[in-house]
Amino acid sequence: MSQYEQGDLFAAPAKPAQAMLLQDLTQMQALLQRWTERRWLRALDAQLPQTLHQLAAEPNALVWLLTALLCHQYGRGHSCILLQDLLDDPDGLLSLPPQNQFLQRFSDRPSQLLTGMVMADYRQALQGSSWLSSDAGPAPLVLSDNRLYLRRLYQAEQLVKQQISQRVAALLPLADDVAGQLNRLFPATAQTEPDWQKLACAMALQRRFAIITGGPGTGKTTTVVKLLALLQQGAAGKLQIKLAAPTGKAAVRLTESISGALSRLPAELTAAIPTEVSTLHRLLGALPNRRSFKHHSDNPLQLDVLVVDEASMVDLEMMAALLSALPAKAQLILLGDKDQLSSVEAGSVLGDLCRGADLGGYSADTLALLTPYSELPLAKWQGSGTVLNQATVMLRHSHRFDSKSGIGQLAAAVNAGDSNAPALFSRFDDITLLAGNTPLALKATVLAGYRQYLQLMQQPNTEREQWAGAVLGSYSQFQLLCALRSGDWGVEGLNLQIGQWLSSAGLIDARQHWYAGRPVMMQRNNYSLGLMNGDIGITLQDPDTNQLRVVFQLSDGTLKWVLPSRLAEVETAFAITVHKSQGSEFTHCCLVLPPDNSPILSRELLYTGITRAKQHFTLLCANPALLQQAIARRVARSSGL
């Protein structure tokens, strides 16, 4: 029996009177404790009001409740809570198990306790609290337009809004021959749609802030390289350009794709374009054990143009840190796929900034900036979009996945919320649906997927670097992705299970914690080792020393051999979450869904998982009905952006 089914054991002995509970701190503490025991809250969430209370006593139990819920929502990636949600769906602010009939037994759910409350009750409680920032001074909570924030997040959001609107407002002068230059880089073809790559370039040339968004293979990198070539041409090659990405893995990928895109342009255009890509943490100068960075508004970055790839992975606080460290005159270009999952940390900055981008939403002024560079009329894309829509171009045509590609078609159908998407599996060879008896199918898939690199590992050759490079290359041919962290169908359970299967097949010997063949993923940046969160290394028996070492490929292509004892924060990576896979691609990628419904299963999760696959995508799903539900469910993160 699961913890949730034991309702009678854990439920409050008697339904406490709402008024009593909301006024009585002891009862409130007990309530938060019960919610924590049921895993509806994290211990940290229940702890926050207690900690604040020690710093400044707060007698109102409702304020305690709101603070714990706010902390919980922050942990789930929201920048704030909308007070309206407390009226519409208060249970949604806790991690309640979905569709659980036993929940009805709990009389202490928020929906029960907060019955009859109106907006004014929440506002009044907060406004009477010393925990709420006011004109009199800063405090940990901020109430703005009926949104409740942790002050840090509020400040980050304000900074992002302010900085971006200032940057979008300023128009940059164009070189005289810009139309001719654009025409040479983007030759006209027989098109039925505007050349969005060319228009993205034209827009970004005129703004200090621009977003180029698009799905996989739509030409974001190709476009930005042409943009940089034009910018350098206009500045006689004197611009200081920097490239960055949120994770080490994404940085390696951008280095590769930038180098590829440069090789397709004439050499005289590409001389002053860098290929070195740094992580955002490294660019900003992360300080050990601190949230702050070496570069900030008083010590800005030294650059003229900054390109940030995989911007969907950038969280709100990182975006704020980046914008505050950016010199006022610099140009910032964000690249990313707005439809992917949001950052692991709070915020969904790219998704928020790109809201409405599908429709264009361009004002007459913006159309006037773009029209001179378009062979086709743009009137269809006129609208009353946001300020940000005026600085955003969406690339719509995938050059990697054509109409014969099941991966491309499936990703597009899932992204559009098409409930018929699962029917595509029977129409294409490069996508496979394994429904039904999942454990057996899973075993067969992972054995086939991981066998090759493990066999290669067992044949060390005298050329140590070449052999290790080949093993790493072979590993990237296949990756198992999953939706959850814990449980049998999460990272933890699956890694254990796969370790056992591979051991039984004689491919690894997993009796020790560290063993040859163990793939591991960094869970945090480690600057002294030069390894970043999300980097995957493989444990190998070093033929030179006969000791175990974990081998990582660095962004310059070289290999780094690290003693396992130096890697404290790593996890086995036979299975990784879709979240952690962002910024990476694999030749064959297999996504396994749990048998039970979960709010984690969303359209964005499926889309992100599918688009990690370069040549083949397999979906393992015990319960195909879940697939439909996941396609219908959208991730909505509360924010004020």
Ligand SMILES: Nc1ncnc2c1ncn2[C@@H]1O[C@H](COP(=O)(O)OP(=O)(O)OP(=O)(O)O)[C@@H](O)[C@H]1O
């Ligand atoms: N206008 C175009 N015409 C033909 N091929 C193109 C065009 N634009 C891009 N490509 C090709 O499409 C492929 C993907 O391009 P690119 O890497 O620029 O896309 P991307 O959006 O950055 O991809 P990713 O999603 O991997 O970041 C490359 O092989 C590139 O040469």
